[in-house]
Amino acid sequence: MSVPAIPAPAPALNPGKTKWFAFAAVAVAAAAFLLIALGGIGENLVYYWGPKELRAAGDKAIGATIRLGGQVAIGSVRPGDGVSNLEFDVTDGTGTVHVVSRGVPPQLFRDRIGVVVEGTMTRNGTFQSRRLMVSHDNRYRAPDDKDVDVKTLMRSTQGLDEAPVPRAAATPAVKPQVGD
């Protein structure tokens, strides 16, 4: 602020050229930014899939971040030793996915409850869970975990609550073939 007056440096370019130069620089920077941002989005997409879509995706599902929505198949819950390796099947009535979870299950976790499991598909056909969330179907739909996209969860689990799907789910769930 209190700089002794310094003569302004002579502009290297005439104003018109400077303007175009600045414009071009901004355009290049904006393009670069878009490229980086869209690339970043592409790498970090989280897919919201049911067992059916997960199957349909095939190898694409391996390594991708997926929120698997569905219902815990009846009689499929096998609590592991202590915390790790809780295993269960997630079903949408048409297919099931075998899930292995290492976390502590949430309070309401049990047979037939709607769940959303975030994780990824492994090569041996089981779904490795990083986070396990149960559906909320009270009237306020307040999530336990702010991070939960309950809408998806609702959509993926609502249908199961009402119509034919629970009955279909009641039939013995087919385990995914290992190593296909």
Add this chain to the structure above:
Amino acid sequence: MVPALGRILILLALLAASAGALVGFATGARPSGAGWAWARRLAYAFAALMVLANLVMEYALLTHDFSVGYVAHVGSRSVPTWVSLVSLWSSLEGSILFWGLVMGAYIAVATWQNRHRYPEYMPYAVGMWLACGAFFSFLLAGPAQPFATVPGPPIDGPGPNPLLQNHYLMIIHPPFLYAGYVGMTIPFGLACAALLVGRLGHDFIRPLRNFLLLPWIFLTVAIVLGGWWAYEVLGWGGYWAWDPVENASFLPWLTATAALHSALLVERKGVLKGWTATLVIATYLLTVLGTFMTRSGVFNSVHSFTQSAIGPTILVFLAAALLFAVALLTVRVDTLAAEGRLETGPSRDAVFLVQNLLFVLFTFTVLLGTVFPLVVEAARGVQMSVGRPYFDKMSVPIGVALLFVMGVGPALPWGHATKEQLRRALLPPLLTASMLAVLGFALGVRNAWTMVALFFGGFTAQITLSEILLPVRQRMRARGENVLEALRQAQRRGRRRFGAYIVHAGALLVIVAIAVSSTMGSSKEIQLREGETMALGAYALTFVNADRVAEPHRESVRARMDVSKNGRSLGTLYPRMSRYESQREPIGTPAVRTSLTEDLYVSIQNIDLASRSVGLLVLVNPMVAWIWIATAVMALGGLVALVPAWRGETVAVRVAVPSASASAEGSR
């Protein structure tokens, strides 16, 4: 009777706002004393009607008048009185009514304060404000209808969302957020008025800046209160998840912060006028976008209550406001020609530009990640979201760059810096920067970005502190005043500058605290039986027992956890799992042991009294408390900068004290 009264008040408010908007625009186009007087009266009338409508609703809530639609929706006889009181903003319709109250208050204050000033601009500004007010009144009269009559009133209602009853922070977070969000209407109206008049001079930038700063303070606090609430209530152990709703509050904050800085260049140099107006308008549009995202149910979260006609109505308003803004800017932005010239060499001017670009970049980054899933779903029907890693990856470099710029800017002189000046300004802070980085390394920081954040944090901290203290030191030396007297005098004479650097000090602390807390923590999930002990770092937690606690509105199961650190007992924590009357589902409430260095965070995932076992998520989060403290510092700085302006005794920046970097005498 009460519902009818409420509806009449809303309709009158709609009438006052619409008429006032028309009168305001007409008076702006053809100035007349009578027109201006009427525009003002209608603005006050709108505010008064909104206050009355809110009082009627509070009355209905407190007397449990279930014939009022909103009360039947959120009221309950079983909840404590304070919950009834704050139920006003606990659900959709009531929150829009409260929105109207805040808007009315802002409009009344802004009109009153400037009733004798800026005669060209003010009618347009009042017209813009009341046009926005008319929209929200319309929302209340049509799609929202908090005062709908319930034909056969129920005996009792369900009560508000239990998550909102769970913590006192929920009482204060929404009012702060509304005060921030709604307040952005005022600078929006002023910026539009400047465009309509075709001039944004040295005088009119002042009310614009001050009315931007006030909601900015509220918004800053509200964003962090939201994070704090999530941290204390939601039980996943963090305070920020890049949730669309969080982003909705963050986006206008980013553009508002950029505008506060570019407004300084308008004031000092007469440049960037159109740019500043654009940023202010963008801020308002982002608050409308945020309102749409949170109130329409396109994203589901604790903030979105129900799906209704309100969403599409807000979307239409957003589209109209966007069209209006783009048209206005296209036609009129050339009228706000620059009076001065911006230096492009290494100088404070250039750093201001870089800072503005960084904030805009940040805004686009967050906006892109937030809106992308919506666009994809609308276009292809595929559901997906953008994961947190995207936001983290993108925001870390930008945040660190901002931290650096926050130091470099104040260190450089305006105009053009010589090599010598650059050296003297930028070399000494490197000392503190290196010291902090080394200290971090010694304390176990290994994450590269955290090291960078510490380094630039130290750099900026030294510059900021010396900027705060320099005038004090100079006064002490030159006039022999003691520390307190010098501090009092110096801050009285350079209030805005003083406040701004306090905000910077808070901001840099927030960034460093976020960097440390998000990379240096540890966590563990574990299932314990009664009597079992777990260890996490230096902590040992023993699950002693679980018991049941009954309260009128909820029933909880608590786990008694004895905590010790390095073998020394720290007392007992009681994380709990509560079940509210109106809700099937239990809600966990974590127990947090806060200290200045780190928090111990214990959250129940599941608990079973029969088998005497508990599933826990335990985290050690370093430095989190500093985020809350630093936010208070930021708010304080904002208030310091605002107060003299409020009293109308603003000290002109041109005679501000010399910066730390410039050694010459304090003359221009």
